[in-house]
Amino acid sequence: MIPRWKLKRELTRLLSNSAKFPASFTTWLFGAGYYDFFLSGRVQQEPGEVDASPRRAVYLMFPSKGLLASHERSLRYLLRKNIATTVVSNFPLSPEDKNRVLALCHRYIERPNFGYDFGGYRDGLLSMGDELASLEQLVLLNDSSWFPITDKTDWLDQVEALNVDFAGAASNYGMSRPDPESYRSIKVDYRTDHPNFHYCSYALSFSSRTLSHPGFLRYWKKFPLSNSKKRTVRRGEIGLTRWAISNGLTHGATFDSAMIPEKLASLEEARLRHIAEMLIIMDDRKLRQLQARVESQLAAMPKLDLIGFILTAAARKGVSYATAEFNIFECGFPFLKKSPLWMEQDTSQKTLDLLERLNTPASLEALFEARTFLTRL
Incomplete structure (x- = not known):
């Protein structure tokens, strides 16, 4: 030995x-x-005050500013839906904050910050052991989004209505990524066979059929943890989606990207212009160059060109980010990504503006958190 x-x-x-x-x-x-x-x-576990349930969730958070009201809002939502949550924290909580979390969860796990969201999900999921295969549902959520930011829709009710084995709030790479200069002639053909197609990991749900599949637990046990975000996305979001599809599991997103063209076409030009003005575009030099060039032309841009511009942004940057204005106000999408706050000055301001106009208890709570965060930068 x-x-x-x-x-x-x-x-x-x-x-x-x-x-x-x-x-x-x-x-x-x-x-x-x-x-x-x-x-x-170095992983620490404590039992929470919530009883076990056949419906479970793993809620991953990185509370570097302490436990936030929005964290508790997410946990209360899950509790109202009769879901027993395992909270996984990639950052140590104070004793006071931990006690508040324990009152809202079934299990609390504190772990080293390694492996991004899939590393945290993995610890939470593996902590369930043999229970996993007998559960009715497992939900994975993280605090990269404010959720639920609006109560116009109930995400878990939408998941149930989909009646699929593997569900996400939104997908990516379902629409071909066009050249920004071709926005006037864009054709949207939503498909799930692109090699990079995936359901976004900030909100996922698995049915009992998925959880009882012998390959599901094996996937998580063997998952190659990495502190490279690009590799985590490829092995995590893309890898998990490809695993589900290749094993014949039914799948879908509660936000149906295929309906965007028809929904946009039903809107008045003034509303389309505002959606175009509010597009959140990050990490795409060519698309940002186009955005800067057409900004002064939006008032005179024909309706079809406005739709093409919006669709191009959605296809290249993903609906979770680019079309937040459209998602929330037109579709009741209950998620709003946080990262635009610290990416660009315009994306930060648009996020603040959206939260202020939404004017719900959740959005005002998020607005306070956002402003507090920005003052500390």
């Missing part, structure tokens, strides 16, 4: 020299093993 200390030493040495290998290969080979062997001992 090799002593444990020696095994750790040799594995540490091997990992420290991993720059000699392609990063993706190192992640695939060592990711989960490195975490399970070296970091999992």
Whole structure:
């Protein structure tokens, strides 16, 4: 038998020299093993006050500013839906904040911040052990979005109405990504066979059929944890979606991207112009250049061109970000991504403006949190 200390030493040495290998290969080979062997001992678990239920959730948060009112709002929503939640925190909570969380959850897990959202989801899911296969439903949520930001729709009711094995709030890469300069002639053909198609990981739901599939737990046990966001997306969001589709599981999103063209066509030009003005575009130089060029032309832009511009932004940047104005006010979408606050000055201001105009208890709560965050930057 090799002593444990020696095994750790040799594995540490091997990992420290991993720059000699392609990063993706190192992640695939060592990711989960490195975490399970070296970091999992720092994971702490406590029982919460909520009884077990056949409907479960893992709610992942990174409360670097402490427990927020919006965190508690999400947890109260799950509790109202008779879901027993495992809260996973990638940041230590104060004793006071932890007690508030314990009152709203079935289990609390505090872990090292490794592996992005899929790392946290994995710990929460694996903590359920043999219970997992007998559950009716498992929901995965994280605090990258304010949720529920509006009560015009009930997301879990929408999931139930879909009646699929694997559901997301929204999908990405279902629409082909056009050249921004071709926005006037864009044709939307929503499909799920693009190699990068996936359901966005900030809100996912799995049916009993999925949870009892022997490959589901195996996928999570072997998941190659990484602190590379790009690799986490590829192995996580894309990998999980491809796994579900390849295993014949039914799937869908509560926000139906295929309906966007028809819904936009039903709106008045003045409303379309405002939606176009409020597009949230990040990390896309060509699309931002187009946005800057047409900004002064929106007042005179024909209706079909306005629709084409909006659809181009949605196709290239994803509906979870680009069309937040349309999603929330026209469709009652209950999620609003937080990251535009700190990405660009215009995306930050648009997010604040949207929250202020929404004027719901949840949005005003989020507006306070957003302004507080920005004053600390």
